[in-house]
Amino acid sequence: MAERIEVLLSEEEVDRRIQEIGDQISRDYAGKQVHLVCVLKGGSFFMCELAKRITVPVSLDFMSVSSYGGDTKSSGVVKIVKDLDESLLDKHVLVVEDIVDSGRTLSYLLEMLKDRGPADVKLCTLLDKPDRRVVEVQVDYTGFEIPDEFVVGYGLDYDQKYRNLPYIGVVKFD
Ligand code: IMP
Ligand code: MG
Numbered sequence: 001m002a003e004r005i006e007v008l009l010s011e012e013e014v015d016r017r018i019q020e021i022g023d024q025i026s027r028d029y030a031g032k033q034v035h036l037v038c039v040l041k042g043g044s045f046f047m048c049e050l051a052k053r054i055t056v057p058v059s060l061d062f063m064s065v066s067s068y069g070g071d072t073k074s075s076g077v078v079k080i081v082k083d084l085d086e087s088l089l090d091k092h093v094l095v096v097e098d099i100v101d102s103g104r105t106l107s108y109l110l111e112m113l114k115d116r117g118p119a120d121v122k123l124c125t126l127l128d129k130p131d132r133r134v135v136e137v138q139v140d141y142t143g144f145e146i147p148d149e150f151v152v153g154y155g156l157d158y159d160q161k162y163r164n165l166p167y168i169g170v171v172k173f174d
Helices: 011-028 044-052 104-114
Strands: 004-009 034-040 058-067 078-082 092-100 120-128 141-145 168-172
Touching: 011 044, 011 120, 011 141, 034 044, 034 104, 044 058, 044 092, 058 104, 078 104, 092 104, 104 120
Parallel strands: 034 058, 034 092, 092 120, 120 141
Antiparallel strands: 004 168, 058 078
């Protein structure tokens, strides 16, 4: 069955919002260096665009996680597939994610990162589906709150496709 993508947030809307968040982060971290931690693969497009708009010193690192037994939904326990290259000790860590859905992945990940001795850990997500939340997660920076629909683009995939779309779209099957 072929799917169709309907635009939810245009490229211009997303770009404008990323600029606003970048400005906010630059103000909030004035006088500090922010260490961006990208959760692969979904967070990568957002992180690059965001990093370009932050005016305080930025360092970057990447990690990749997957769920034990292939089902994040049931366990919420995540396995580190690729760990960070650098220590988080005394750093101002900002985790950059594509989307917070149930919140299970992020709540687990944030606790794990907090155990590594950072100065502080905050969370920035491009998208948030608050209706889907099962586990409470404190989100410090949100691009857009969206309804409970399956979205793609800007790093988000459906069956590994559509990550490269420069906008956010809803997948429709009809
Ligand atoms: P959570 O642990 O339920 O919050 O799951 C978050 C992860 O599920 C995200 O990082 C995405 O990889 C994936 N995900 C959740 N909703 C969507 C969606 O609408 N489109 C694509 N991926 C999604
Ligand atoms: Mg993700």
